[in-house]
Amino acid sequence: MTASTTPGQEASDLEAASDRSKVDELLATLDAELVGLAPVKTRIREIAALLLVEKLRAEVGLTGGSPSLHMSFTGNPGTGKTTVALRMAEILHGLGYVRKGHLVAVTRDDLVGQFIGHTAPKTKDVLKRAMGGVLFIDEAYYLYRPENERDYGQEAIEIMLQVMEDQRDDLVVIVAGYKDRMDRFFQSNPGMSSRIAHHVDFPDYTPDELLAIAQLMLEQMQYRLSDSARRTLIEYIGIRRQQPNFANARSMRNGLDRARLRQANRLVEARGGQLTREQLMTIEAEDIRASRVFAGQGTAAEGDQ
Amino acid sequence: MRLTQGTFSFLPDLTDNQIRAQVEYCLAEGWALSIEHTDDPHPRNTYWEMFGTPMFDLRDAAGVMAELESARATFRSHYIKLNAFDDTRGVESVRLSFIVNRPRHEPGFALIREEAAGRAIRYTIRSYAAERPEGERYP
Numbered sequence: 513m514t515a516s517t518t519p520g521q522e523a524s525d526l527e528a529a530s531d532r533s534k535v536d537e538l539l540a541t542l543d544a545e546l547v548g549l550a551p552v553k554t555r556i557r558e559i560a561a562l563l564l565v566e567k568l569r570a571e572v573g574l575t576g577g578s579p580s581l582h583m584s585f586t587g588n589p590g591t592g593k594t595t596v597a598l599r600m601a602e603i604l605h606g607l608g609y610v611r612k613g614h615l616v617a618v619t620r621d622d623l624v625g626q627f628i629g630h631t632a633p634k635t636k637d638v639l640k641r642a643m644g645g646v647l648f649i650d651e652a653y654y655l656y657r658p659e660n661e662r663d664y665g666q667e668a669i670e671i672m673l674q675v676m677e678d679q680r681d682d683l684v685v686i687v688a689g690y691k692d693r694m695d696r697f698f699q700s701n702p703g704m705s706s707r708i709a710h711h712v713d714f715p716d717y718t719p720d721e722l723l724a725i726a727q728l729m730l731e732q733m734q735y736r737l738s739d740s741a742r743r744t745l746i747e748y749i750g751i752r753r754q755q756p757n758f759a760n761a762r763s764m765r766n767g768l769d770r771a772r773l774r775q776a777n778r779l780v781e782a783r784g785g786q787l788t789r790e791q792l793m794t795i796e797a798e799d800i801r802a803s804r805v806f807a808g809q810g811t812a813a814e815g816d817q
Numbered sequence: 818m819r820l821t822q823g824t825f826s827f828l829p830d831l832t833d834n835q836i837r838a839q840v841e842y843c844l845a846e847g848w849a850l851s852i853e854h855t856d857d858p859h860p861r862n863t864y865w866e867m868f869g870t871p872m873f874d875l876r877d878a879a880g881v882m883a884e885l886e887s888a889r890a891t892f893r894s895h896y897i898k899l900n901a902f903d904d905t906r907g908v909e910s911v912r913l914s915f916i917v918n919r920p921r922h923e924p925g926f927a928l929i930r931e932e933a934a935g936r937a938i939r940y941t942i943r944s945y946a947a948e949r950p951e952g953e954r955y956p
Binding site for chain 1: 869870872874875876877878879880881883884
C-alpha cells in the first residue's frame with residue numbers, strides 16, 4: 513500500500529480536508545458555548561487530531577489498532593463535566609469513532625442491583641443501550657464500596673471492564689466525579705485505571721468566567737442585565753464563591769433563576785401601566801441584591817440560596 | 818428438512834452482516850428486539866424460551882449482536898430467532914421475526930395417520946427430533 517499513486521493521494525488529502533473542516537466546526541461550537549476550561553479543550557483537540565491522523569494512517573495501510581478512548585473527568589460540581597461529555601459524544605460521532613453519538617448518563621443505581629443475580633442483567637442492559645455512543649457514569653466511585661465486601665458494585669465494575677476491553681469499537685466509557693475520590697477509586701481498581709487512557713481535570717471557574725457564563729445563560733433565556741445589576745452580580749459572585757456548597761455554573765443558574773422570580777414579582781407588584789419589552793427583559797440590581805447571599809454575609813450562609 | 822418459519826426463511830441463512838443490517842433497520846423503526854430459542858421445531862410451538870429480557874432503548878446493533886453471540890454459544894444446536902416488537906399504540910405486536918441459528922442437521926417431520934370413527938383419517942405431524950427428550954434432540 514506504500515506505492516500510492518498521485519490521484520489516490522489527492523483523494524485522501526481532500527477527504528482529510530473535509531474531515532478537518534467538520535472537526536474545526538465542532539471545536540468552534542465548543543469554544544463558543546463553553547466558557548474557560550482551557551485544559552479540557554486542549555485535550556479534546558488532541559483527541560480529535562489523533563483520530564484524524566489515525567484515519568489518514570488507515571488510508572495508507574498503517575494500522576495502529578483503534579485507540580482506546582475511555583476517559584475520566586474529574587472536577588468540582590458544576591464545572592461542566594456532563595456538558596462536555598455530551599459534546600464529546602457529538603465530536604466522536606463527527607469523527608466517525610462512534611456510530612450513533614448518543615449519550616447514556618447513569619449512576620450507581622442504574623448499574624448495581626439489589627440482590628444476587630440482579631446486577632449482571634442490569635449492567636449489561638445499560639451497556640447495550642450505550643453501544644454506538646458514550647456511556648457516562650456520574651460519581652463512579654460509588655460503584656466501589658470497600659467497607660462492604662459483598663457489595664454488588666464490584667460485579668458491575670468487572671462486567672464493565674470486560675466490555676470496555678472487548679468492545680472498544682462499540683462504546684466509549686466516561687467516568688466522572690470529584691478529583692480526590694476518583695483518585696482513590698482508581699487506586700483500589702487498578703483494572704479500571706489501566707483501561708482509561710485519558711484523565712481530564714476540570715478546573716474551577718474564575719469570577720470572570722462565572723460572569724461570562726451568567727451572561728451566556730441570560731442571553732439564552734432572553735434576559736439582560738442593567739449596568740447596576742451587572743455590578744451587583746460581580747459582587748454576588750465574589751461572595752457566593754466563598755460560601756459552602758458552591759457549585760460553579762450550577763450555582764449561577766440557580767441564582768439567576770431566583771433573580772428571575774424576584775424580577776417577575778417586582779413587575780407584578782408595580783402594576784402601573786403597560787410593561788415594555790425592555791422592562792420584561794431587564795433584571796435590575798435590586799433583583800440580585802435581595803438574595804440571601806448578601807444577607808448571610810459575615811454569618812455562615814447555608815445551602816445554595 | 819429445512820424449517821421454514823418467520824421472515825426470510827425461504828432465503829439462504831443470513832450472514833452476520835445481513836442480520837446486523839436487519840437489526841439496524843428494526844432499531845431505526847423504534848422496535849425492541851428480543852432473542853428466543855427452542856429445540857422443538859413443531860410449527861404450533863409458538864412461544865419459545867426467552868434468552869434474556871427484551872432489549873429496549875437500544876440505539877446500535879452491537880448490543881443485540883453481542884447478545885446473539887452469547888445465545889449461540891449457550892445453545893449452539895437450538896433454533897434461535899430474533900423478534901422485533903413494535904410498541905406503537907394500536908400495533909403492539911411483533912413486526913418482524915426471523916431465525917438466526919438452526920441445528921446443523923434437521924431430521925424433519927413424520928406424517929401420522931390416525932383412524933377415527935367411520936373410515937375417517939386424521940393427520941398430524943411429529944418431529945423426528947422431538948422423539949428424544951428436551952435438551953437431547955440435536956447433537
